[in-house]
Amino acid sequence: MADEMVQRAQRFINTTYNNGATLGISKLDENGRTGWPVMYALTRALQYEMGITALSNSFGPTTLGKLGELYGKLDETTVPSANFCRIIQSALYCKGYDGGEIDGQYNDRVKAAVVKLNQNMGVSGTYPGSSLWPKVVKGLFNMDAYVTVSNGSDAIRSIQQWLNGRYVLRKDFYIIPCDGHHSRDVAKSMLFAIQYELGMADGVANGVFGPGTQSGLKSHTVSLGTTGVWAQLFTAAMILNKRSVPFGNFTATVQSGVQTFQSFSKLPVTGKGDFQTWASLLVSYGDQSRKGTACDGVTMITPARAQALKDAGYQYIGRYLFNPSSTSLPEKQIQPGELATIKAAGLRCFPIFQTWSRSADYFSYNQGTADAFRAIEWAQFHGFKSGTVIYFAVDYDAMDGEVTDYVLPHFRGVLRAISENSGYRVGVYGPRNVCQRVADAGYAVTSFVSDMSSGFSGNLGYPLPTNWAFDQISTITVGSGTGSIEIDNNITSGRDTGQGDFDPGISLDGLDTDLDxxxxxxxxxxxxxxxxxxxxxxxxxxxxxxxxxxxxxxxxxxxxxxxxxxxxxxxxxxxxxxxxxxxxxxxxxxxxxxxxxxxxxxxxxxxxxxxxxxxxxxxxxxxxxxxxxxxxxxxxxxxxxxxxxxxxxxxxxxxxxxxxxxxxxxxxxxxxxxxxxxxxxxxxxxxxxxxxxxxxxxxxxxxxxxxxxxxxxxxxxxxxxxxxxxxxxxxxx
Known part of the structure; x- marks a missing residue:
């Protein structure tokens, strides 16, 4: 819906900066709709007014540093020009605040909007009054929301505001959205917060779950009765993982919630915020030293390797039904006699189907239908029995919009073909968001989660899917000599135990092929x-x-x-x-x-x-x-x-x-x-x-x-x- 004041802001950019040519951009559409093109234009205009010559869409360190160097803070006494003020007023309107008449006056309406903005960001305690400080300006010139949007959680929003208010003065901590939704930025801010509380200096804290952070957390187990900032951080992490606990002290209610979370995640049920629980709350792969009972890999299971896996405590092995390449990874596809070896060792196998599946344009309803038919055929060829769950792969960081437009139609095709033409069931392999959304749509009974890819946007900020069966957390080597094998180590939930017995299989001889x-x-x-x-x-x-x-x-x-x-x-x-x-x-x-x-x-x-x-x-x-x-x-x-x-x-x-x-x-x-x-x-x-x-x-x-x-x-x-x-x-x- 068009907003008259946003339209005026767009018109201001076009008329003041030669239809964008001065800023190195195209003329803005004067459509009254906020979006990245408008915010990028305002960012460039701000840089231009500060004398920065290399204009950029990014409000980066140079822009932030220059703002602090020139003005310290922005208010009616420091705003250097009318156009500079108009840029601020325009940005306020694009954020949904009253920026006055875009007349170059830092007046009472602008001041009231800034006060409200600081409150919504959670930084009014640090930045009282109506001045705009550099980090607040940076937050103003992006598309983050500072009010609850799209059915967001007020509890999560309160965590976001708390983080902003407590850590905004730290050098590398920038204001995060306060929209009620967990996200990549929020997940990283939690790691920064933990590193700051561990005593890491600015420049050392980096928002990465590295050895120093892990070592520090091992000394900060929280439990019933714990109060203070560590209890606050732990309950915040629980809330961000969609656990209904109160923010603050470690109460009996929190203890009960922790036990439920640990049981769901297949962690030792201690009721304490121990290291493994911290790790599972903060990063998708959790504690990578955990030994799973399932694995998957691209290497043939020989008798020696099967024995090595069994000796290491593994029970379930994920193997690929099909490999479209005749040269790459020659043992990726289940090899002749391999399932008999798995069975003889008392192990079980769960099948994975993947051809390409590493970009959005692979996925469609028709491709899902084709993949389903191919998977049925190869599952029958290898002898997998009716009832087997086949995991169809989404092996890339699918954005949420791509899940809607490509992945869900793909799995609709997969499910329809699998359901109509076989007794097999559909599983999904992919990042957390992909797995949960495919499950929520009713297209997969279980999920095989690619949690090793902790940097995927579909893993950051998303809890473990409700129907998870296998959780892929690390790559390790098991065995030695002829029994040595590299595997992906997976935690299991028990929702799928694979197959331990197999039919003789079918012949594919003489069947039609795709026309050349x-x-x-x-x-x-x-x-x-x-x-x-x-x-x-x-x-x-x-x-x-x-x-x-x-x-x-x-x-x-x-x-x-x-x-x-x-x-x-x-x-x-x-x-x-x-x-x-x-x-x-x-x-x-x-x-x-x-x-x-x-x-x-x-x-x-x-x-x-x-x-x-x-x-x-x-x-x-x-x-x-x-x-x-x-x-x-x-x-x-x-x-x-x-x-x-x-x-x-x-x-x-x-x-x-x-x-x-x-x-x-x-x-x-x-x-x-x-x-x-x-x-x-x-x-x-x-x-x-x-x-x-x-x-x-x-x-x-x-x-x-x-x-x-x-x-x-x-x-x-x-x-x-x-x-x-x-x-x-x-x-x-």
């Missing part, structure tokens, strides 16, 4: 176009279209476009074919045909259903009716091919909507309909060895029965053969 589009894409397109033209299907238009129809506007798809769409979903056709153990051309051919044959009558039928004038029609890529999709899916559920709740006619509307809007749901339904059609014909379930005659009969049944269906089958078997020719070439590579 670089090698065969152009040739396939040309052969499809040639075939379609030979049976009277031109590049555009044709049956169902009138000469004066607006072909594109009405949704017409050319031969070329139909092929492009099918190839864009090649990953899904491949996944379904491999999962169902049939030829993917059997799914591709009707989808490509129906896409190409889309005509104005189909478009009109869709619009009628959307308008509530009809209940059902053939729709989407595969032009399927909802009623037949329900029959096909129910049959596949009955046969144990897919999982789900049986559908009824009451589900027609929701099924039709998914068929119409979600191509992945539509294509999957085509595959299940193909299996159902075999049942309708009294024919064997389609497989890798289905004969050409059986294939043609299945393709014909896709269009019903009778002469039209027979013609449909004759036309599609030719298309099937073209597609299968290139699938054969890809399989042979």
């Amino acid at each position: 589009k670089d090698a065969y894409g152009d040739a396939l397109l040309q052969d499809v176009r040639t075939y379609l033209d030979s049976i009277g299907v031109p590049e555009t238009g044709g049956e169902g279209w009138e000469a004066d129809d607006d072909w594109v506007t009405l949704g017409g798809i050319s031969n070329t476009k139909a092929v492009e769409l099918v190839l864009s979903a090649d990953w899904l056709f491949t996944s379904l074919a491999r999962q169902l153990k049939l030829r993917k051309a059997l799914i591709q051919a009707p989808v490509l045909w129906e896409l190409r044959k889309l005509n104005p009558f189909d478009v009109a039928a869709d619009e009628a259903v959307k308008a509530g004038l009809d209940d059902d029609c053939s729709t989407g890529w595969g032009q399927i009716f909802a009623w037949v999709t329900i029959e096909a899916r129910n049959y596949c559920m009955q046969q144990g091919i897919i999982n789900g709740t049986p559908l009824t006619n009451d589900d027609i509307a929701s099924v039709w909507k998914q068929l119409n809007e979600d191509p992945t749901y539509n294509i999957r339904s085509v595959a299940y309909l193909t299996i159902y059609n075999a049942h309708q014909l009294g024919a064997p379930r389609p497989s890798l060895s289905t004969t050409p005659a059986q294939t043609q009969a299945l393709l014909a049944r896709y269009n019903g029965t009778g002469d039209d269906a027979a013609k449909y089958g004759r036309e599609l078997i030719g298309l099937y053969n073209v597609l299968e020719n290139y699938n054969i070439l890809s399989r042979a590579q």
Whole structure:
């Protein structure tokens, strides 16, 4: 929502500083909305007015030092110019305070705003009155909030204000937000506070949980009856970890809360703020000397290594289902005979699935679906039993917005495919925030937490996820000689104990693979176009279209476009074919045909259903009716091919909507309909060895029965053969 005074502040910058050119920036949008572009511009303007020549978006040591050197503090007696004051007034408005009329006057309205700002920051005891001190100015020129926002905790806000008030005069301590939310800055400020109380001098204290800090904390166990600053720091750490205890003295209520926290974190339940408890509250990895009972790694478990791990007290081993690289980390994927070795040693294994997953652009609903199918396949190949939790990796520091936009849709795809196509369960590997948000969305039953990455923003300021199963805290080496193995050491909660027995596994021989589009894409397109033209299907238009129809506007798809769409979903056709153990051309051919044959009558039928004038029609890529999709899916559920709740006619509307809007749901339904059609014909379930005659009969049944269906089958078997020719070439590579 636009704010008139913020808009005036933007206009002031533009008119005073040559539309930003003087400051080395572009002209500000005068939209009345606070944001980093405005704060950066005001920071540069402040630097310019102080005579700093190397202007920067950062309010760093140079800006802070110059401010103190020139003015000491800012008030009506020290503000050097009207424009300097206007910058202060503009910044106050961008923070939500009354900055007066942006008229260059440090008047009573500005003074009242500064008093309120100091109070909100928690520094009014240190900085009484209406003057702006350098560190307060630094806090004014950023996007931190000093009031509780977005359902923040008032208890956390009080901790933030307390930290500011107590430590603001220390050299390297800067004012932190007072918004009621734990964060990276707050977590670091807690470490600074502890270091200051341990007696570390300015310049020595660095906000890092290093050996000196750890050694000092070992001498500061707090327990029932402890009062003073150490009790305050400990209860603050508890509150920041979302533990409902009172701030201040170590009371019986605090002791009870500590016991609950220790039990949850699998620490010794002492009820005291001992070193391990301090460590777990302050940094994600906690006390890295803790010995876990689980581990994970990229090295094959041999009998000697299995014995070394068992002797060291390990019970659960995380291993990777699949390694997309044939050269990097050659033992990362579970090796032949390895699970038998784990079983023979009395150990258990939990599987991890990761291909890339190290940047936001990897994650999407479709990629999640593809990963799920691949994980199912490899889990079955290795022999993991139904009920196994597979941990899907988010192996980077995902920002909260990226979790919303990329990671959650990805896991929605993972869960849907895993739930529908297997008996496996979904776990998530990643930073704390990722794990908790995926769990809160209902997409993962347990979490494997990458807590070694303590600097990740998704770990700093976030408590251990409520459904954590494995907590990765350190990298160590176990064993010696042939038994030596480097592992990631994990604490376990008991929520997942992996698998100690395995099925024989399945063969992946002869299954379809992704089409090599670089090698065969152009040739396939040309052969499809040639075939379609030979049976009277031109590049555009044709049956169902009138000469004066607006072909594109009405949704017409050319031969070329139909092929492009099918190839864009090649990953899904491949996944379904491999999962169902049939030829993917059997799914591709009707989808490509129906896409190409889309005509104005189909478009009109869709619009009628959307308008509530009809209940059902053939729709989407595969032009399927909802009623037949329900029959096909129910049959596949009955046969144990897919999982789900049986559908009824009451589900027609929701099924039709998914068929119409979600191509992945539509294509999957085509595959299940193909299996159902075999049942309708009294024919064997389609497989890798289905004969050409059986294939043609299945393709014909896709269009019903009778002469039209027979013609449909004759036309599609030719298309099937073209597609299968290139699938054969890809399989042979």
